[in-house]
Amino acid sequence: MSTSITRKRRSNLRLWSWIGAAVLAVSAFLYGSVSGGQPQTNAERAHALADNFACPVCSGQSVAQSDASVARIIRREIRTWVDEGRTTDYIRSQLVADFGEDIDYTPSATGITSLVWILPVVGGAGAITGLFFVFRRWKLDADFEASAEDVALVDAARADLP
């Protein structure tokens, strides 16, 4: 009787502990996510944008990474646009118009390039669906009645346990 009460008390304590951990984590997370901290400066926004475009004369380096003079010029241009309050879309269209589509590290979501976005999502959905059906089949296969012989075997094994 007392063991059962202790077990119940422990279970309740654990439940409250889980609630406490969840409240702490969620409230801290929401505060940190919503309050946003200091706004991004123009320099920071310009740097983040420069990392989204390929240096037109380099091998595999972004505008933010490259030391090439053209990359430096583009960085300065981006900074000017950011200081003028231009939108990201405006900056993207200007750079694509000046240097071609391959300056943009973000593939377009239209036409054939949309496949790079769609295929992983379709593949992921397919994998999850496949797993769902596999587990369902395994579960259905497992739903059988234990025979009296099976139960006797298990009882014997449990009786042997220390």
Next chain:
Amino acid sequence: MSNSILGSGAVSLGLAASITGMIVVAMGLANHRGSWKRETRWLVGIMTFAAIAAVVVMERALITRDFTVAYVAENGSSKTPALFNFATMWAALEGSILLWTLILTGYVVAVLVKFRDRHDDPMVGWAMLTLFVVTTFFFALMLGPANPFKSFNPPLGYDGPGPNPLLQNHVLMAFHPPVLYLGYVGFTVPFAFAISALVTGRVGEGWLLATRRWTVMAWGFLSLGIILGAWWSYETLGWGGYWAWDPVENASFLPWLTGTAFIHSVMVQERRGMLRVWNLSLVVSTFALTILGTFITRSGVLNSVHAFVESGIGPWILTFFALIVVVSLGLIAWRGDELRSPGRIDSPVSREGAFLANNVLFAAFAFVVLLGTIFPLIVEAVDGRSISVGNPYFDRMTMPIGFMLLFLMGIAPVLPWRKASSGVLSQRLIGPAWFGAAVVLFSVLVGARGWAPLLAFGLGGFAAGASGRQLILATRRQGWRGLVGRTNGGMIVHIGVILIAVAFAASNAYVRQDEFNLLPGDTATMSGHTLTFEGSTVIEYPNRTERVARIRIDGGQVYEPALATYPFAGQSINIPSVRSTAVDDIALSVLSYPEGTDDAVLLRATIQPMIVWLWIGGLVIAGGTLMAVVPGNRRRPTDPVSAPLEEVSV
């Protein structure tokens, strides 16, 4: 005798020994006799001697600046410092293939020694045959399109340009490629045994057990090699970053992803006899991806800052890659029925369920990285357009997968095999959950903001709590032996991976970068730090001229980023200087010294938190890998491996 002739002779000898080895082992297997073992020992010995001799000849040619060897003429220089001159062997295409071959022959010797008592076993025989096929390919490359010993007729007084300047300004260049190759090449051994298992029809757990430690060691070397590469990139390229989703970086990451999936899924097959096809596919994919990576790095098909010069090696490697895929798939299809697993997973909420989910996520991760890497080629082939896929795509697509993997790293270590009850989960996860919550709270209190980094920190804390719990329980029971063995070593590796994930999230979310035009005495302020330019100095070295800027940070120590000019290479590069602390790094690099100004400097400063934890995480992974290959306490056969009986539905 000239180095060209000696080197070519050594490579020819290695190729002859490899081909003979292939024939001898194949005939031995066909005649069902184990007599191939004595000849094989000799042939492996000759092949290894040939590889070592070729490397010695190349180093001799580099050290003596023998410009009659074309490789030395193109990559060596009398001005290159000794360490980098030694490392020049792997600074360009042909030498890197030579290093690959040396390491491969080393692994073949190790296999021969390890399985010395099982040479009559067809499983070992077929594995040796596969290894000989791979060594033959690499020796053949060195006599074909990647010949490191081509001769050259240098004009009088000729001196070479030396290796790419970026490859001779940091000591990590001497270590990063060999360690990476130890990882890449190491996966040849499990691949060889997988092929052997398919051919012999012994597709049970034997080949997995035989190659378990080989796989873990190869994985550990690959992990360390990638981290060293990131560190090298951070310390030398001067853009303040360490990972750019560059095709060559992705090429090393792809086998790491599939290799990681394999290391986890292999445990399901060992315990439950399941996932046979999947495990074979993973080990084949891992090896095939190392070859595909070699193609991407060396064929010049994709733009990369790390790529070697374009060469004719591409079609050879692509053909070998196709051969690996076709033969492996053919064998898997041939053994189709025998690969069907007898078991099933009782519940998704179980250790094996978590491993399955982990594998789906790693496969998805690898698919995204592979697709993003080769997609520009696909688009160009289909409609002739030139596009780029970079940071924004990879960050957006891989971030959710990374979060899910962190979550699984927290759950999986506490899950029992077969099935877990909610009571067990609740009891085992409460500690990690509190640790995760405390990490989120701490992060917010110290000023971290934004949902993505906070989620990464919280999940990282949760996963670290689960790994720490396992280690504490194990060391309480077994003392120091609680830190060794696959499970406990694996938990140490988890902690290393978590450190890297958290540092990656923090450094990417809170990076600050700006450029400053400074005159001597000027001070720039950035994110609470002051950078004072105290002037510049010109220093002459035998191979370069450096103009060093002296920058005092926060009124304390002076740091000296420089702009180096290598006259022989006709190239200028910046040499960054980094102040590292446990909290943040300040990376300084000189972009230029503007002409027409009085000693001014254009300085780039990058401030990122937690960078040093990336490298510490790499060391923890290396340490954990070593612990994982040390045999732990053997489980007593009577010990329960699943949830208590009363919690399992009968």
